[in-house]
Amino acid sequence: MNRTLTTCRHLYNDSLAERKRKAELNELERTFGIIQWGEPEWIEYEDQQNALPLMKTSYQKEVFSQVLQNVLKRVDRSFQNFFRGFGYPRFQGRNRYNSFTYPQKGFELKDGKPILSKIGNIKIIQHREIEGKIKTCTIKKDIDQWYVSFACEIDEPALAEIKTEIGIDVGLSSLITLSNGEKIEPPKFLRESEDKLTHEQKRLSRKRLRSKNRKQQAIIVAKVHRRIRNQRKDFAHKLSRELVDTYDRIVFEDLQIKNMVQNHHLAKSISDAGWYQLMNLTEYKAAYAGKFVEFVNPAGTSQICSSCGNSVQKELSVRVHSCPFCGLVLDRDHNAAINILSTVGTTGINARQGLSIESRCSGTLRGFSPE
Ligand SMILES: [Zn+2]
Numbered sequence: 001m002n003r004t005l006t007t008c009r010h011l012y013n014d015s016l017a018e019r020k021r022k023a024e025l026n027e028l029e030r031t032f033g034i035i036q037w038g039e040p041e042w043i044e045y046e047d048q049q050n051a052l053p054l055m056k057t058s059y060q061k062e063v064f065s066q067v068l069q070n071v072l073k074r075v076d077r078s079f080q081n082f083f084r085g086f087g088y089p090r091f092q093g094r095n096r097y098n099s100f101t102y103p104q105k106g107f108e109l110k111d112g113k114p115i116l117s118k119i120g121n122i123k124i125i126q127h128r129e130i131e132g133k134i135k136t137c138t139i140k141k142d143i144d145q146w147y148v149s150f151a152c153e154i155d156e157p158a159l160a161e162i163k164t165e166i167g168i169d170v171g172l173s174s175l176i177t178l179s180n181g182e183k184i185e186p187p188k189f190l191r192e193s194e195d196k197l198t199h200e201q202k203r204l205s206r207k208r209l210r211s212k213n214r215k216q217q218a219i220i221v222a223k224v225h226r227r228i229r230n231q232r233k234d235f236a237h238k239l240s241r242e243l244v245d246t247y248d249r250i251v252f253e254d255l256q257i258k259n260m261v262q263n264h265h266l267a268k269s270i271s272d273a274g275w276y277q278l279m280n281l282t283e284y285k286a287a288y289a290g291k292f293v294e295f296v297n298p299a300g301t302s303q304i305c306s307s308c309g310n311s312v313q314k315e316l317s318v319r320v321h322s323c324p325f326c327g328l329v330l331d332r333d334h335n336a337a338i339n340i341l342s343t344v345g346t347t348g349i350n351a352r353q354g355l356s357i358e359s360r361c362s363g364t365l366r367g368f369s370p371e
Pocket of ligand 1: 305306307308310323325326327328
């Protein structure tokens with residue numbers, strides 16, 4: 001599996017280099033007028049896919065052909081993302097490129113054991129029952145652990161009747177406020193792990209460059225990172241499960257709009273706190289249960305009075321909403337959460353519904369990234 005991963009990574013980097021070179025060549029030719037002006041030629045996914053079987057290296061022959069094709073797909077997807085406004089595709093280092101995918105066939109699940117073409121049988125600990133029809137199989141490496149994930153297709157569930165609904169305000173701190181006034185804090189151990197991370201990172205910075213100690217310390221840091229990632233995900237899984245079980249319609253503010261409006265520092269704290277993850281998990285769990293998740297434009301939700309609708313301007317530091325028009329006094333975030341819930345339906349254009357996660361996963365440039 002390590003060898004497959006390395007082969008895939010090299011193919012990724014080579015294909016990326018090839019497309020990049022062609023693009024630069026086009027630029028040169030245009031600049032110096034070497035060729036006639038006209039449509040420049042590009043290397044496309046199809047070109048690389050057609051060329052692949054003709055010039056396979058001995059390493060590539062050891063890898064199932066569709067796995068290699070999927071690598072080219074990933075390169076293509078990262079270019080498509082670039083054309084949609086995300087960053088230019090990057091070369092992948094050993095620590096960054098960590099998965100390969102069987103997109104259609106070449107794998108099988110027999111008596112709870114995956115059999116991978118060109119690799120063999122592997123033992124696994126199965127965390128979840130498989131439902132529906134298996135479509136793809138992805139193998140992912142996480143430092144010293146390997147994961148296998150299957151993407152499955154299931155039938156669309158019947159839509160639930162909306163009897164209960166809730167609006168959610170996500171705060172600056174790692175805290176969320178519900179429109180019923182409830183506040184939810186992330187578990188304490190998450191904070192503790194983050195302290196540990198700071199500690200281990202300090203130790204890392206003191207180690208001599210390229211020393212053996214430094215390498216070992218880097219692994220320790222990576223493992224603390226992993227623990228935090230897992231704890232966060234665990235928290236987000238539990239919270240989203242609770243939300244979806246309790247409410248038929250869940251309304252969030254659209255962070256994409258919010259990030260555009262507000263400053264960079266705030267945007268960072270939002271992504272750090274893992275709000276996107278919480279929203280994504282809630283969204284897919286809701287879709288699975290036939291329930292609804294909606295995203296509304298957050299403009300004004302913290303200023304408008306949830307009782308009388310008048311605008312009550314206040315700085316970010318003012319934590320209490322106190323309305324001079326109707327006398328309502330409420331926690332600032334609670335007021336915002338109520339507004340978020342009541343915005344649904346009134347601003348139809350801004351409300352998005354359903355599984356449109358893709359556009360918000362700006363971090364997954366490599367395309368498919370298994371859970
Ligand atoms: Zn009021």
